[in-house]
Amino acid sequence: MTMLWYLLNCSDENSVLSGIISQQTHFLTITTRKLQQWRVTHFSGTDMESVEGSDILEWLMTILHNIAMFEDNVPRVRDVNCIEAMKPYLDSKDNTIRLLCLATLADLVNESESEILKSNSEVITFLMWTISTALEIEERNCDGWSLVELARIVHQVARNDNNKRTVVQHGAVPLLVKISGSGNIEEQREAVRAIWTLSFDEQNRTEMIETKKWKVIMTLEKMSKSSDQTVKRISNKALWTITDHQKSLQTPNGGLEDGKSTGSVNRHIMISYNWGHQPMVKQIRDNLRNSGIKVWMDVDDMQGSTLQAMAKAVEQADIVLVCYSFKYKNSDNCRAEAEYAFQLKKKIIPLKMEMNYKADGWLGFIIGAKLFYDFSGKYPVEKKTNELIREILESLNRSTKVLVEVPEHVVKSQQEPVLQAEKPVMSGAKPTEGxxxxxxxxxxxxxxxxxxxxxxxxxxxxxxxxxxxxxxxxxxxxxxxxxxxxxxxxxxxxxxxxxxxxxxxxxxxxxxxxxxxxxxxx
Structure with a gap:
């Protein structure tokens, strides 16, 4: 118990230690098994305070919650069947256990599993009640949950489109607006982030505009002038998603039709990606540029307003490379870029960046049955880069009717093939062993x-x-x-x-x- 208490406290908002714990598969397996074993006792009607060692249930759940907060750890937690082990505790009569369970599952479930949260209306209602209670308390927390943590849970529940409407119907928006009105920067960041995530649902956007008493637009406009750059940036992007970007698609000069760009001078290939895959994306960018292809990437070309730069980059792109993964799907920034490209009917070429990941939800809709290029590590980078370059150049040939030479091999590997048994690997190897x-x-x-x-x-x-x-x-x-x-x-x-x-x-x-x-x- 002492060691669990140590892990619980040290892993709280600690990405390094949480990552190390998530790599201990045996520990995670035992943790999941313990959750399953305690289920009968927990729901037996027994007073849990009288049961020796019952604290272990809350502590194990808290450790899992601390781990699952970081996206890199999610696949490892999912692999030990944690979702099925935790799901029954959404119906717990212990408010702490119930909220821990909701918070952890919100980080873990994908689009196809999101019904687990949507179907449990009572736990969403309880989340909103907890937020309302915390707003009325001077310490701005309820049962140890701060408003920052509670707003984050709303955001994570709403990650999957299946839950966005449900969260709004339970009264989330007015509460998030009220949190945004506080003087606490951390609270404001989480609140406006949750509002932005909810705004990707069309019906939610309409209500945010038309329900004046919510004061969503007024609040976001105020927050867009915040001295905190994060609050300012997210608020501007939320406003763009709710209002401006819809207008630009309806006006003759604001948006571009049928994927047309604004002229040959500024045309380029845009790379849309999550920063977690930046090293590989930079390698792809360099290979494309070495082949004479003009590439737009935010680390090189982001000047002035990030929002305006992104919109312009999409509008002037001949092709948008969508470097997709679990992190990409969960990123509102990436979604804004990909959906804008899709709405402008740009040619989208998907690049798979994560092994064993299959696009779902809004990302699955955009990618559909498109041919993708696998840069997840399954194949040599050079091979896939050459295939991608050929596809880009052939696509430019078709769209511009200007002949662009498509070379046989563009990027050459500097190494011999690895698995070649007839040749010794190094000078120290015996000739008979490859x-x-x-x-x-x-x-x-x-x-x-x-x-x-x-x-x-x-x-x-x-x-x-x-x-x-x-x-x-x-x-x-x-x-x-x-x-x-x-x-x-x-x-x-x-x-x-x-x-x-x-x-x-x-x-x-x-x-x-x-x-x-x-x-x-x-």
Whole structure:
């Protein structure tokens, strides 16, 4: 219990520790099992305060909530069947448990699962009651839930379109407007963010405009002049989604019809992406530019108002590359870009950035059955880049009727194919053993074998001790297939940033050929 209490407090709004906990699959599995075991006792009508150890239920749920707040952790929590384990607790008579369950499930469920929240009308009603109560209390919290946290729950519940209308029908908008009127910047940020998310539903937009007593437009206009840049930016984007962008699509000069751009001088390919995939997107951008294609990307071309720059970028684009993933689908910024491109009938080419992710909801509607290019790591980047460049150039040929040379190979790999058994990998490998043998052997390494390899090469176990044999084998493949991604990975995910640690690790991977021949000693 002491250790759980420690994890609970230290993981609160701590992305690093929450990420580490989420990687402990055995711990998450046990946690899910405990939730299932406590269900019978919890709903038996027994006074839980009299049951020894009953606090464990709330603490485990809080830890799961802390973990699920960060999108990178969501797939790992979903994989241990957490949704099914938590779902019954939406009907708990314990208000703390019920709200914890709602908050966690709101982070976890996808569009097809969102009915879980929509169908439980009472828990949404309870959420609104909790917000109303917190607004009346000087400390601005209710049962330990601050208005910042409560507004975030509204936002997360409304992530999926299936719930947007339900949340508004339960009275969320006036409460969010009231929160926005506070002098607390954190409260204002979460409130206007939730309003923006809700405004992506057409019926909600209409009510926000026509229901004057809600004062949505007036509040957003006031917040758009906030001294806080985040509040200011989100409020402006919410106003654009609710009013301005609808007007621009109806006026002759405001929006562009049938995907037409404003002239050859400013035409480009626009990349729409989530910042979580920026390293790979930059690599794609550079390859396109090296092939003579003009590319618009926010990190290079965002000048002046971010909203106006985004709208102009879409309007002047011949093609919009939608780099989609779970994070992209949950981002209001990305949705605004993708939906605007779709409404202007721009040609959209989807780029898949996350393995095992399938677009759903509004994103699935936009992508539909379009051919996508997989940059999730399943295939060599060079191969998919060449396919993408050919598609872009051929599309420009068709749309402009101007001949653009489509080369056979644009981006060439600097490395030999990785799995080529007839050739030795490095000078230290025996002629009779190739890369396939090395990789297959390392993949089967036990934790003790990995540890021995780290020791033999004087590599830091503090940073690399969590690697499995499969991970070492993958990194060996990666350094051959895509060196730039390899070095980005060891810097960002393994925290190997100085020359010495990077070179030690790189050459240790090269020495795997020798190590595998003496694997029995490992």
């Amino acid at each position: 890369k396939t043998t090395v990789i297959n052997t390392v993949r089967k390494w036990t934790p003790s074998q990995v540890e021995k390899w780290l020791d033999n090469n004087s590599l830091p176990k503090k940073l690399l001790g969590r690697l499995r044999g499969k991970d070492v084998a993958f990194l060996r493949l990666l350094v051959q297939e895509c060196p730039s991604t390899f070095y980005q990975t060891i810097r960002d995910q393994l925290d190997l940033k100085d020359v010495k640690s990077m070179s030690d690790f790189r050459f240790a991977l090269e020495d795997l050929d020798t190590d595998t021949h003496s694997s029995s000693s490992l």
